[in-house]
Amino acid sequence: MNFRLQTRPFFICLCLILAFMVSPAGAGNLAVIHEVVTESQEGASSIIIRLIGHPAFKVIPIEEKQMLIAFKDTEFSGDIRVPETFAGDELIEDLKLEHKPCKVSCLVVKLGKPYADIKCGIKEVNGGLHIEIKSKAGDVKPEEIVGIEDRLLKVESKAASADAVLFTEAAAHYRRGKWEKATRILRKIIECYPGSAYLEQAYFLLAKSFHRMFDEEVSRHLIDITSLYQDAISKFPESDYVADAMVSIGNCYFQVKNYYEALAYYNAVLKKNKKGPAVPEALFQRGRVLVFLKKPTEAVSSFEELERRNPGTELATRGKLEKAKALFDMKAFKRCLATLQEIMAEKPGEVYKTPELLLYAGYSYYELGQLKEARDTLTAVLNYFPKMKSNHIVLTKIADTYSEEGVKSKACKLYRLAVRMYPGSEGALISLLRLADESEKAIPGNDRSRDGMLITGKTAREIYEDIVEKHPDSPLFDLVMLKLAILHHKNKDYDQSIATLQKLLAKHPQTPLKEEIKV
Template sequence: MIFFLDGGEIRLYLFRSLEIMHLNHWNFYMLRCRSTILIVISLLSALAAIAQQPVPQPASARFPNIRASLDDGFFVLAEQQARGVLRAEPKEADKHEASLLLAHSLWGQKRYSEMLNLLKGSDGSPGHIYWRARALFELKQYGPAVKALDEAGDVMAESRYVPSALRLKARMLQSSGKLKEAEAACLQFADAFPSHSEWTANQFELAEIYTLQKRLPEAIGVYEGLAAQKSANVAQRAQLKLAHVLYTQGAAENFETARGLLKGLASTNQTRLAYRIDAYVDLAALEEKAGKQKEAGAVMRQAIRLSPDARQRVPLKLALVRLLLRENNTADALKLLEECRAEAPNETVAAELQLEKARALLQARLYDEANEAYQVYLDVASDPAGLAQAYFGKGLALWELERFTESASALDKAVKELKTPGDRADALFKAGDSFYQAGKFDDAEKRYRSFVTDYPAHANVPNALYQLGRALARAGRRADALATFQGLEADWPASEFSEKAALQAADVLLAGELWEDALAKYTAIGQIYTNSTAAVLSQHQRGLVLYRLGRYADAQLAFEAVASGHPDSEFVPQASYMRGFCLYLQGQVEEAVNTCQAFIKAYPDSEWTPEVIFWLAEQYFNQGAYADAEPLFLRIAADFKGHKLASRSLYWAGRAASAESNYVKAIERYSEVAKTYPESEILPQTRFAQGDALTELGEFARAVLAFEEIIKHYSESYLVNAAWGRKGDCQFSLAVDAPARYAEALNSYQAILDRPSSPMALKLQAEYKIGRCLEKTNVPDKAFSRYMNVVYTFINENVERSPYSVMWFTRSAFGAAALKEKEKAWLEAAQVYGRVLEANVPAQEEAAKRIEKIKKDNWLLFEESAEAK
């Protein structure tokens, strides 16, 4: 588990031409990369500025999260939250509200006796009265419950609970057989709350009460009124109920009317599927009641054919079996029973699991295994959407394996099959990158051009144009490349790729040996991006370009022109020692030494001499020549021990060794920094890098000690938050063999939550990883609570939508949903995925797919849930 980027800070006294070098970006999650030391300064300065002060909140501020948990049906979580408020000894008003929320959560868990104990000391408030009555109703103690509501009188009538109380009273009266009183309560509700969301449900109950009283004209009248509603769902349900009443309670002359209603519902595609199936079932019962067994069997088969859920389909087949048996048709009945017993397993589910396995392997960076898993899916699956995702994932795995030609092929297939524009755009762009890395620049060009054409408003358009220019340049089409870079500069001046394009354009000019054009270009770059004086910059850049191309004599003349023509220029010191380098590289070692000596005399207070060496070392480092860079860094440490760069040089010597995967040597360098320069400001970065090197060796226990030193001794360092996180990651890794370590990892992540300086995105990450620890220690309910803390915080507290906060929200939501899926709590899992849709994050499309799949696989459950509302 990677937590944070490591970092060091080295001051670089470099000439601006370093911008022409191809500098790699740092990865935020410590993927080892060849970063320029110059970039590290900016990154660390930015990270140091991150701080966030906690804002104390009253107990009432926690109520929205509790209500959200109740709305989502997470009653255990709501109970934990409400009890947390009560433990904090809130004000009386907050205590009252929290107790009502707690009662609601207990009701959702069917813990009715505990509800009564909680509300035993009722203060006579409407809320307490209502929830006590609700608990009594669930315990079938209708008399005391109705009495409590009646005694509430005016107190209840003036409260927000009156509609719910009236509905509850009607249900209790009906359940206790007091149909007249129940009817009166329903009529009272209908008159008093005609716009209430439960008005329709009240009417259905009223019709049922009339039916129970054998008052069929009144029941039919209510159902006919509901059937005239604009809501198709309400109208269809009312027609279904009306038909049922007509053929079960009415005389035979009503059969034709009922038959017409049922046939109309069953044969209309616009009818809700559940109602179509119910209509066929009722129609089959009607036809059998009318003595038409053959027609009844045919109608039941229609219902079976319509049913998408085996849990419903099998009972329907069983009903048909019984019908066949009543006809003495035993042969068909037995055949159908065999079908019921031997329903085939769901191969789609198995394929989906394979796809999820492949995704998990890809996320875990097990790219060989992920590639194989995706291929297994591709070999057996047929779902177009799944195949598209498999090709996309396979392409990404192959990219990481540096099998770029295969990656490009897989990504191309994904582009053809993916339906979501965002996914298609990502696959298309990555296909271009794969072709570029494979050296197939013409193919890369086609993908980048398609990307820019098909997705002109995409945020990656500047990047695509930049990559397009590079592909054209590598293909030898310099004029086209130059035009592309120039267009990028003109059309996207504020983009980070504008300056890169300018530098690439200059490289194109250099590759074409258009020296004067290159000089003009660099002059323009200086004017646009550095605000330097055009004349001296032009001259200086000319020297740097010539130096970069190995034309040291010409470069020497250019640097001498800077020193003589612009003696007061800021570039003169640099031009002086660059002249010395030119002499050195021309083999004029003695004169080069003399030049350096003259430089020292001219600038006695300058520290350029060690920094020149440092510059040479960093060039090698940035070019990946770590074996050449390391001895230069060590030379500074050995020859300039009192210099401010001495400790940093040792540190970067360790980084060079680490970049060559020589972690043992790297650790030795870091230890030497701590031993020789115990007061150095580079020590936090050194310990951090040391911890990283130890993790690369799998020595997580020693790495923990390194990160702990930062925490204990450099409490003001910007790296402390990162150190807590990396410490937690190491403990998490150690927990694979020692599960007790999960508790230690949890404590480390909790420390981040407790630190005021921890930014919100980091807190969300820590909360998520605490959930992972709890999940690993088989405490899924607490893990679920942690995941949902991230979800609700992200939604309710206006968290900044950074890529990192969105990522941890998404992982937490999917983690919480996965737990519910493991529990087969499909309604709750769908509710969590619904929160992802509500958040409007990139993963909403995946969440929508999962909701759709859950509802498809558990169709009857969701129909029953919808029916119960």
């Protein structure tokens, strides 16, 4: 793989497109958008943007279910009117206003379905810019998990009863992420309209809304969330929504790390349902649980079954990535790399969105001894995802590739860089250990060296002692103590060497390095 330094391609694309537009408006005249409305027809939706001025604009597809409408030399009016809900619209789910640099104003449109066609132009009848979006025919596959939510939120278009109006409102709040409002209305339907045609949907949607509301605090609300799902299942045991509710209960237990309980729910769904919209997620989550239970072979089988049943779907792609990670844990590095390369060939854009793709590819190359490929791939990770939390490890691993090739000067420069950029991180501590090792190799029998001293001004022994003192809870603590004891032994300070080992065993009597200590 040959990767070059890149910034997020989306914003660069936007800036370039707009930079080459020629706006009829003068440089000092900004167009003003004062209203955005939507219209819906079967299989299509329209966005009408009413504005003052004639700015240059561009409709930019981002993903299958998202697009951006960008205007040059344009601003939003202070009292701009936009739709609060999109109830009854089968295509548009959400619409957000965003300001970008260089006097660019954008509308980010989120769709419920992939689109097939976009048309835009000025219509004389109602005025303003009309953007018409058409959905793909038959875009939702039978086993896509998104199908459950679509059906749960469905309202009969001609329904005008009080309970139907309430359910329409609740569904609109759910789509916009206003879980508390949705929950309040759904409880009202259950309490006040026991004969409602929407009662079944209300029960299951109430559980989902409450779950979403406390998604970040599941451990605190576990009993309340699972009880709502169980209430819905008990009330409607033959419902098509039961399997999805059971998967959701499993997800709750997964989130609180009760993996065996989670596995039981996923297995129950798969045992009773050979197909259906909940089956793909049950297979995916079952695979993830098995990874945590240290059963990677079974996990791989679950992910492969997901892919076989749902080829080409988003969830199948995610399953492939999880399969690759499980294969890496099994040390099946060639299979891991082949799986990752399949994903990148099928969906090239994923490398810009999913750091784990390149991360595990880079680590697999390293384990296979393909050091240049590992270095190029891991460098791409740093370029594409400069704020990723594990970059301290990535930079250290890139340095390791040079060290393995014998290019010690470059390796040491990168180790020093890791220490400077990520002080106190695991990558920085590993880099310090590498520098200390190079120090000892450079001058046998002496723990001082130019490479070791350049970054810290300390000897190898002082580096080890610093780590022991400042990072006693680091996973590297035992290794550092062992290295320090060995260094004392090399310098013929045998009493200090023994004391260091005794200190290590006193702190961690079950250390995995016991065999090395005996030697």
